[in-house]
Amino acid sequence: MEKTRRATGSRLRSLWRRQAPAAIALIPAAIIVLAIYLGAMLWTVRLSFSSSKMLPVFDFVGLQQYERLFATERFVLSTWHIALFGVLFIAGCLVIGFLLAVFIDQNVRFEDAFRTIFLYPYAMSFIVTGLAWQWFLNPTLGLQKAVRDLGFESFTFDWLVRPNLVMFTLVIAAIWQASGLVMAILLAGLRGIDAELWKATKIEGIPTWRVYVSIVLPMLTPMLVTASVLLATAVAKLYDLVVAMTKGGPGISSEVPAKFIMDNFFERANVGLGSAAATMLLVTVAALVGPWIYAEHLRPRKGRA
Amino acid sequence: MTSAAVPQGRRPKSFDQGRLIVYGVLLLASLFFLIPLWVMLMTAFKSMAEIREGQILYWPQHFTVDAWFKAWSSACTGLTCDGVRVGFWNSVRILIPSVILSIALGGLTGYAMTFYRVPGANFLFAILLIGAFIPYQVFIYPMVRVFSMIGIYDSLTGIVVVHIIFGLSLMTLLFRNYFSALPIELFNAARVDGAGFFTILRHVILPMSAPIIIVATILQVTGIWNDFILGLTFAGRANRPMTVLLNNIVNSTQGEAAYDVDMAATILTALLPLAVYFASGRWFVRGVAAGAVKG
Numbered sequence: 001m002e003k004t005r006r007a008t009g010s011r012l013r014s015l016w017r018r019q020a021p022a023a024i025a026l027i028p029a030a031i032i033v034l035a036i037y038l039g040a041m042l043w044t045v046r047l048s049f050s051s052s053k054m055l056p057v058f059d060f061v062g063l064q065q066y067e068r069l070f071a072t073e074r075f076v077l078s079t080w081h082i083a084l085f086g087v088l089f090i091a092g093c094l095v096i097g098f099l100l101a102v103f104i105d106q107n108v109r110f111e112d113a114f115r116t117i118f119l120y121p122y123a124m125s126f127i128v129t130g131l132a133w134q135w136f137l138n139p140t141l142g143l144q145k146a147v148r149d150l151g152f153e154s155f156t157f158d159w160l161v162r163p164n165l166v167m168f169t170l171v172i173a174a175i176w177q178a179s180g181l182v183m184a185i186l187l188a189g190l191r192g193i194d195a196e197l198w199k200a201t202k203i204e205g206i207p208t209w210r211v212y213v214s215i216v217l218p219m220l221t222p223m224l225v226t227a228s229v230l231l232a233t234a235v236a237k238l239y240d241l242v243v244a245m246t247k248g249g250p251g252i253s254s255e256v257p258a259k260f261i262m263d264n265f266f267e268r269a270n271v272g273l274g275s276a277a278a279t280m281l282l283v284t285v286a287a288l289v290g291p292w293i294y295a296e297h298l299r300p301r302k303g304r305a
Numbered sequence: 306m307t308s309a310a311v312p313q314g315r316r317p318k319s320f321d322q323g324r325l326i327v328y329g330v331l332l333l334a335s336l337f338f339l340i341p342l343w344v345m346l347m348t349a350f351k352s353m354a355e356i357r358e359g360q361i362l363y364w365p366q367h368f369t370v371d372a373w374f375k376a377w378s379s380a381c382t383g384l385t386c387d388g389v390r391v392g393f394w395n396s397v398r399i400l401i402p403s404v405i406l407s408i409a410l411g412g413l414t415g416y417a418m419t420f421y422r423v424p425g426a427n428f429l430f431a432i433l434l435i436g437a438f439i440p441y442q443v444f445i446y447p448m449v450r451v452f453s454m455i456g457i458y459d460s461l462t463g464i465v466v467v468h469i470i471f472g473l474s475l476m477t478l479l480f481r482n483y484f485s486a487l488p489i490e491l492f493n494a495a496r497v498d499g500a501g502f503f504t505i506l507r508h509v510i511l512p513m514s515a516p517i518i519i520v521a522t523i524l525q526v527t528g529i530w531n532d533f534i535l536g537l538t539f540a541g542r543a544n545r546p547m548t549v550l551l552n553n554i555v556n557s558t559q560g561e562a563a564y565d566v567d568m569a570a571t572i573l574t575a576l577l578p579l580a581v582y583f584a585s586g587r588w589f590v591r592g593v594a595a596g597a598v599k600g
Contacts, residue, residue, distance in 0.1 A: 021502030022421030029414040037436040043447035117335045123582035125531030127548045128575040132341045145359040237440045240533040261442040282443045289438045
């Protein structure tokens with residue numbers, strides 16, 4: 001184009017005139033990113049090295065808060081709880097979501113109805129989910145009593161009040177809420193598979209289940225990864241469900257890190273300790289999700305500027 | 306598209322054991338997903354006397370709607386007994402500005418990042434993206450300090466600003482992905498004609514953005530309505546959203562819990578997102594997938 005032959009000065013000026021409105025439009029986003037996403041985050045990390053109790057102070061006490069953190073039973077237990085929850089919740093959602101997607105994909109009638117039923121819990125909040133399951137699993141009046149009244153006198157399902165089993169009730173409720181999401185993501189993947197594959201495997205006489213396990217499942221890897229990342233994010237953020245369903249109890253047997261942090265910030269006046277826990281959470285999430293974000297969104301791709 | 310909709314299992318015979326298993330599994334799964342909702346509904350239509358007998362699975366012997374009225378207008382949290390009604394209207398007042406402003410800012414940011422080359426924009430985008438995965442706990446305490454310093458802590462403004470801040474990641478990602486897939490020629494043609502930043506946005510990009518605005522609206526309406534932790538921390542007592550009020554009503558009961566009222570209140574709180582879900586159908590699926598799957 002002839003424009004390229006213009007003088008550099010006027011080119012720069014016209015470039016500026018073109019980009020200036022865009023630059024101005026990005027100011028709010030820039031402020032949010034710098035002040036909150038980076039600023040608040042670094043502030044939290046900074047506070048984790050201070051002796052802050054009820055109000056933030058900016059002294060430096062080294063790793064004292066971290067030492068205290070890992071000597072705090074409530075926190076150590078929280079991390080075990082969230083690890084257990086995370087593994088069971090993600091595995092459960094993936095397995096159930098995959099099975100639901102495969103079964104729905106068998107050219108069934110009422111496909112839309114089944115899909116609607118499997119996904120509707122995902123539209124509801126964790127608060128609603130937690131309260132619903134808290135009532136449903138109530139040992140005195142809930143499911144346990146209903147089954148006993150049917151004649152199964154010795155039926156016991158009182159996990160909600162059993163310290164060593166309560167985490168499993170949270171897992172069940174969370175799987176109920178979120179496995180429909182995995183189903184929806186994987187179903188989209190299944191629908192994208194070439195029909196030729198099914199013709200070919202039928203001619204070869206390979207059993208359907210074998211095709212799903214050995215051929216389809218590997219093809220769905222990108223969707224499985226995406227679903228896992230979404231679920232893992234929900235694990236790190238797990239707070240509402242616990243607050244609504246168990247309040248961290250009985251005792252401290254369903255405490256989780258996100259709740260530990262909130263309690264220390266706003267109820268226990270332990271800002272330094274809470275910040276140390278928040279920093280640990282940040283580091284864990286960054287280590288788990290960072291590589292995926294890079295590979296999925298930030299790695300320079302071919303054909304893009 | 307059409308080839309993908311072709312049946313993929315074996316062609317069904319008139320009676321087929323495999324089919325029976327397929328439908329059996331799907332029905333059992335449906336039961337698992339529906340029972341909690343069924344139990345909630347049944348409980349909300351029973352009297353407390355009947356609830357005390359157990360039998361959570363059964364249809365009410367004496368059908369009553371008392372609990373719904375109590376839940377709406379007179380259920381108690383501590384000393385105040387105004388029901389979830391107050392929370393409902395608080396949530397509406399939080400929802401409307403938060404949804405509009407967060408979509409507007411996300412759309413504007415996504416537009417500027419897609420079609421213009423502002424230095425540092427990629428860095429901004431990277432941080433926004435990473436921010437979407439980091440739990441709120443990492444930001445929340447300094448934000449509380451700053452908000453109370455500038456006087457918007459415990460206020461409607463405060464909670465709306467917070468929703469805009471934390472909605473920015475997903476909204477920008479959504480719009481940026483959508484805009485990247487639009488034909489760049491349209492944009493270039495408008496620019497050659499001398500159209501400026503906002504003219505192109507309003508007359509070229511916006512008319513093509515209806516689908517993504519619908520998806521964004523669905524995501525933000527359900528997301529903000531279902532929020533608990535931000536409302537709890539930033540809204541203040543006077544603006545407590547419905548989820549916070551609901552949790553207070555159910556979990557701070559003194560003496561015997563009124564399960565009928567609790568369940569009615571719970572369903573009332575879930576009503577709006579459920580309505581959005583049922584009304585939007587496949588758009589909802591598109592929305593939840595759009596947040597995750599790259600465009």
